[in-house]
């Protein structure tokens with residue numbers, strides 16, 4: 001008998017990438033009767049009407065049946081530059097802008113341009129799990145550097161500095177942070193910029209939650225500081241700001257010399273971002289911004305609600321109050337929380353509430369769970385009305 005395999009082999013690289021816990025929990029939730037989900041980081045609100053209308057208008061005008069320039073519609077790139085100036089303090093030229101298929105494709109394309117196999121990419125952790133997989137996709141080596149949990153998961157600058165080796169090429173993180181809810185301070189971000197200058201590194205900053213901050217915390221864009229500009233790639237999205245998850249539209253700002261290089265990868269991934277979404281994005285960025293404040297008010301109320309419910313369970317959960325994003329990352333004090341995957345699976349099966357196990361978010365994530373609060377207040381109450389008796393009995 002021949003030992004010839006019956007199926008074509010898959011790449012070792014892709015096989016080495018674990019299945020996403022977020023998708024695992026969603027799949028498991030489908031087997032549960034009437035689950036409540038606190039596991040998706042997807043805004044529950046719909047896209048504002050004026051943005052939908054602009055897309056329909058562009059379709060009816062026949063603007064959407066071809067490709068746009070790979071870098072994006074010129075009018076959109078101009079609008080992005082005005083937005084970056086207004087809201088991020090970044091003085092940008094359209095030659096420094098690439099319109100992408102959401103933030104995710106922007107990060108993938110940027111990493112493709114920056115790292116070679118075996119290069120180390122530092123990930124302050126707990127970190128957004130997709131960032132880790134994106135590094136692995138290019139055969140890079142993720143290097144997790146834990147943040148300081150007791151100080152609201154702030155950056156550990158000494159540990160970051162110590163983790164830099166001759167193979168380090170980049171530092172990648174989101175701020176506000178998914179999953180911890182930290183907003184890295186301007187001073188700490190400048191210190192990261194200094195490390196990048198000293199060691200000639202690229203800092204990739206996923207600014208997906210740039211507008212979603214609470215209690216006076218403000219997001220700071222490191223790309224606004226001239227001294228660091230050659231070392232910073234700032235990645236943005238319309239997903240969170242305008243509840244445009246499904247439109248798949250984002251953009252990045254990078255030094256002009258990098259844009260054609262990143263665009264090579266973008267061309268392989270996508271050719272261009274969806275054209276109808278680019279027209280919608282133009283209306284979003286140039287149109288009324290009321291929705292941004294309205295969404296934030298909802299998230300702020302939801303944060304208060306989640307914290308109130310967690311406070312009532314202080315024997316079981318310890319948490320750092322979210323500064324930005326719509327995620328909170330409580331530590332499970334109950335011994336069953338030591339294995340966060342088993343804990344979340346059990347909570348789903350027995351209490352019918354879906355959360356995301358912390359173990360998927362890098363070093364320092366185990367023993368935590370990620371709760372997202374971009375849902376209705378009534379869902380938060382329904383979830384905790386189930387969690388409370390369940391955990392007290394555990």
Ligand SMILES: Cc1ncc(COP(=O)(O)O)c(C=O)c1O
Pocket residue numbers: 041042101102103104105128174177178206208236237238239245248249250
């Ligand atoms: C930190 C972070 N970056 C990026 C994304 C996805 O962004 P996009 O939809 O623009 O690809 C998410 C979604 O949850 C996120 O939390």
